[in-house]
Amino acid sequence: MSLLNLFNKKTKERPSPKTNEANTADKFGIYSGMRVEVTTDTGQILFVAKLMELHGKKAELHQYSEIELPEQEEPRHVKIRGYNDHNRKAVHMEGMITPLPKHIWQIEELTVIRTANDRAFFRLDTNLDATITMFSGLAMGERPCTLLNISVGGACVSSEYEYHEGEKFLLKVKLIEDRPESAMFCQVLRVIEKDRQKYEYGCQFLELTEEDQGKIMQNIFEVQRKQRART
Numbered sequence: 239m240s241l242l243n244l245f246n247k248k249t250k251e252r253p254s255p256k257t258n259e260a261n262t263a264d265k266f267g268i269y270s271g272m273r274v275e276v277t278t279d280t281g282q283i284l285f286v287a288k289l290m291e292l293h294g295k296k297a298e299l300h301q302y303s304e305i306e307l308p309e310q311e312e313p314r315h316v317k318i319r320g321y322n323d324h325n326r327k328a329v330h331m332e333g334m335i336t337p338l339p340k341h342i343w344q345i346e347e348l349t350v351i352r353t354a355n356d357r358a359f360f361r362l363d364t365n366l367d368a369t370i371t372m373f374s375g376l377a378m379g380e381r382p383c384t385l386l387n388i389s390v391g392g393a394c395v396s397s398e399y400e401y402h403e404g405e406k407f408l409l410k411v412k413l414i415e416d417r418p419e420s421a422m423f424c425q426v427l428r429v430i431e432k433d434r435q436k437y438e439y440g441c442q443f444l445e446l447t448e449e450d451q452g453k454i455m456q457n458i459f460e461v462q463r464k465q466r467a468r469t
Contacts, residue, residue: 267322267329267353268292274299274320275360276335276343281317283360283462286390286455287343289320295333295348301341302452312336313346319360327353361389362458368395368411377401385411388458390451392442393424398435401426406444413457414464420457422446 272289276299287299299318313334320329333348368385372378383397393409401407403426410421428440446454 267327268320268331268350269322270297272320272322272329274318274331277317277319277360279315279317283459284316286451289318295346297345297348298338299335299343299345301343302448302455318345318348327355329353360458361387361394362462363387364413364461366411366413368409370395370397370399370401371408371410372401372405373408375405377405383409385409386438388413388454390443390446390455390458392427392440393422394438394440396432396436396438398437400437401429401439403427403429409441414460417457417460420454422450422454 268289270290270292273286274289275286276284278284285299286302288302289297290300291298313336316333316335318331318333320331321327322329330351330353331348332351333345335343335345338344364385364387366385368383369380370383371380377399381397381399383395383399386394386396388394388411395409406423406425408421409424410419412419423444424441425444426439426441430438430440432438443454
């Protein structure tokens with residue numbers, strides 16, 4: 239083998255930095271367009287966003303909703319939790335963010351900490367009166383329930399009435415006293431039978447637009463803020 243051929247072979251075998259970056263992203267299931275939640279180091283949720291313009295350890299975070307955060311010129315260390323819809327795994331990351339115009343954040347030093355079979359969204363624990371409205375079947379009509387927790391993607395409710403996996407209903411709840419009632423179309427994913435003829439239902443929201451998600455997230459932020467103010 240000639241020296242020139244040997245050199246060419248070694249050159250082809252050496253991966254480029256871009257290839258390494260792509261392999262790292264593929265390995266952990268990170269991709270542009272991934273839905274992510276951004277929280278402080280203490281777990282307080284800041285906003286929900288799309289991870290965009292991913293290049294190695296740099297990317298942009300495009301907020302789903304126009305929630306205003308306190309101005310801060312210095313880079314802020316945050317935790318980022320993404321959800322890969324394809325392999326149903328959560329990806330836990332961290333990095334430094336700085337604000338850009340139009341509710342966009344530049345993220346640097348993006349590092350994957352771990353992957354896990356976590357829930358898709360941050361969930362806020364609640365204990366609020368709510369109603370379930372069925373539009374067909376034996377349980378047709380509006381009945382009371384209790385909202386136990388809520389996220390951008392779904393909720394857990396408690397009821398003395400029996401529903402079944404796969405059934406769909408309208409969930410109505412006033413998350414904040416001085417704001418309009420929220421109404422979400424839901425489907426039952428899990429049924430847990432409790433003592434004293436009570437049931438808990440894990441539900442996902444259906445047909446939500448990004449604007450709907452933003453409104454739910456804003457309400458969740460406000461409920462979380464009020465909960466923290468009372469402690």
